[in-house]
Amino acid sequence: IIQPMIDGIGEFGTSVILDALRSFFTIPLQLALVFLGWGVAGMVYGLTIGSLLTVPVSLYVLGIRPSIPTRKTLASLWSFAKFSIPNRFVGAAYGRIDILLLGAIIGSGASGQYQIAYQLVLPGAFLAMVMHSGLFAEVSSRVSKGEPAKQKVTSNISFASIFAIPIFFGALAMPEAIVVTIFGAEYRPAATLLIGLSVYQILSTQTGQISAIISGYDRPDLNLKITIATLVVNLIFGVALVHEMGIVGVVIATIIAEAAKYILLSHYTRQFVSYSIIPEPVRYQFLAGGVMFLAVEFFHQWLGVSSVIDLFAIVGIGAIIYGLLLISLSEIFLVTARGILIDAAERYL
Numbered sequence: 001i002i003q004p005m006i007d008g009i010g011e012f013g014t015s016v017i018l019d020a021l022r023s024f025f026t027i028p029l030q031l032a033l034v035f036l037g038w039g040v041a042g043m044v045y046g047l048t049i050g051s052l053l054t055v056p057v058s059l060y061v062l063g064i065r066p067s068i069p070t071r072k073t074l075a076s077l078w079s080f081a082k083f084s085i086p087n088r089f090v091g092a093a094y095g096r097i098d099i100l101l102l103g104a105i106i107g108s109g110a111s112g113q114y115q116i117a118y119q120l121v122l123p124g125a126f127l128a129m130v131m132h133s134g135l136f137a138e139v140s141s142r143v144s145k146g147e148p149a150k151q152k153v154t155s156n157i158s159f160a161s162i163f164a165i166p167i168f169f170g171a172l173a174m175p176e177a178i179v180v181t182i183f184g185a186e187y188r189p190a191a192t193l194l195i196g197l198s199v200y201q202i203l204s205t206q207t208g209q210i211s212a213i214i215s216g217y218d219r220p221d222l223n224l225k226i227t228i229a230t231l232v233v234n235l236i237f238g239v240a241l242v243h244e245m246g247i248v249g250v251v252i253a254t255i256i257a258e259a260a261k262y263i264l265l266s267h268y269t270r271q272f273v274s275y276s277i278i279p280e281p282v283r284y285q286f287l288a289g290g291v292m293f294l295a296v297e298f299f300h301q302w303l304g305v306s307s308v309i310d311l312f313a314i315v316g317i318g319a320i321i322y323g324l325l326l327i328s329l330s331e332i333f334l335v336t337a338r339g340i341l342i343d344a345a346e347r348y349l
Contacts, residue, residue, distance in 0.1 A: 002058040008137035011061065016130060018058055026050030083220035087227055094231045094257075098250050101238045110247045116183050117193035121171070121201045124164030128205035131156050132212045139216025150273050153213055158281035158332075160205045165285045166322045168198035169293040170315060177305040189247070196251035203258040210265040217272045226268070230261040281332055288325035292318045 006015045026047050033042025059065075069077075102110040135156045142149045171178065175191040183190070214222050234257035241249025266277055296318040305311050326333040 002055065002062060004133055004137070005062055006058065007133040008141070009062070010134070010138070013130075014061055015133075018054060018061065021057065022050050022054040025053045080218065080220055083224045084215070087220060087224040090224065090227045090231055094227060094234060097231065097234055097238060098254055101235075101242055101250055102247060105239075105242050106247060113187060113190040113247060114193060114197075114250070116179065116187050117190040117197050120178060120182070120194055121164070121167055121198045124161070124167040124198070124201045125205055125208075127163055128160040128208050131160055132208045135209055136212040136216050139213055140218070143217055148273075149213075149216070150275055153209075153273055153275045154279055156209045156212075157206065157275060157277075158279045160209045161202050161282065162285055162326075164198070164201045164205045165282075165289045166292055166319065168195075168202055169289040170296055170318055171195050171198040173293050173296040173318075174300045174305065174314070177300060177311060181305055181308055181311045192248060193251050196248070196255060200251070200255050200258050203255070203262050207258060207262050207265055210262070210269050213269050213273065214265065219268075219272075222268055226261060226264045229264065230257050233257045233260050281330060284326060284329045284333070288322050288329065291325055292322040295321050 003015050003018060006018065026049075029049050030043050030046030033046050036042065038045065098114060099111050102114055135152065138152050139149045142152070171194045175194045176188060179187050179191045179194060211223050211226075214220075234253055237253035237256050238250050241253050243249070245252065269275075270277075296314055299314045299317060303310060303314065305314065
């Protein structure tokens with residue numbers, strides 16, 4: 001409850017650090033309690049105590065003292081929660097439907113292949129996840145004050161996929177080498193899934209931001225309706241395609257469902273705020289990603305991948321090329337990179 005409030009005052013990085021602090025408390029406590037013979041209970045109590053220890057620090061950062069809410073406040077909260085809570089449940093079902101379908105129709109082996117591929121593309125969503133909570137709070141604040149939110153919306157849309165796009169091009173260049181080198185030859189079939197799920201991740205990083213905008217404009221009911229529609233689309237196509245194409249069919253169904261979600265969210269969001277669906281920085285990211293793909297493909301064919309070191313070296317070269325191209329193509333990336341470094345130095349050093 002407290003951490004989203006910290007996001008709400010604009011301390012997004014601090015919120016992430018506090019979550020890391022909770023892990024810093026939790027993991028040693030869990031290890032100690034398990035070694036003392038508490039077993040599974042030690043894991044539970046370690047997490048509980050670690051979370052409690054973080055609360056005073058979070059309250060100090062937030063700078064307020066809790067108080068009992070008024071009836072008016074509770075009514076206001078309920079008007080939002082009655083849609084946002086079901087949306088969380090439906091969203092959770094949507095996030096797990098692929099695994100459930102694969103487990104029920106094909107078997108646990110297919111679910112394992114899917115999970116492996118999904119883990120590899122998950123880093124593309126990390127920045128977008130942090131930006132999502134911040135955008136919701138920022139848009140809500142500006143709307144309540146009657147201020148325009150276009151600039152903040154455009155900024156988030158521009159940067160949400162900055163990691164997901166190069167992951168897609170990297171997966172496109174050497175999917176099998178990535179999967180086999182990291183997880184082993186038994187997971188080779190996951191290479192094909194890696195490309196599809198990286199496409200899904202690009203769409204997901206965008207839809208996450210757009211859904212936050214709709215919530216910020218106090219329309220969680222729209223988010224709920226769109227999420228339900230997306231779940232139905234995913235379920236229908238998933239069942240049909242998994243019988244026709246196997247595990248790849250589930251990934252294709254997921255891409256179709258997420259694309260439908262993106263179109264619906266974009267349509268309704270532009271009724272609240274006018275913004276470019278594919279702003280210039282996103283186009284630059286695809287351009288830089290395309291050049292990175294050519295470079296990674298070249299080094300992959302020339303050097304080959306026989307170890308994790310080879311893989312990380314080629315990935316590192318691709319990341320450097322991608323970053324340098326972004327900085328050279330647009331001043332916004334240069335200014336942003338410089339601002340992040342200066343802010344981090346002032347805040348934490």
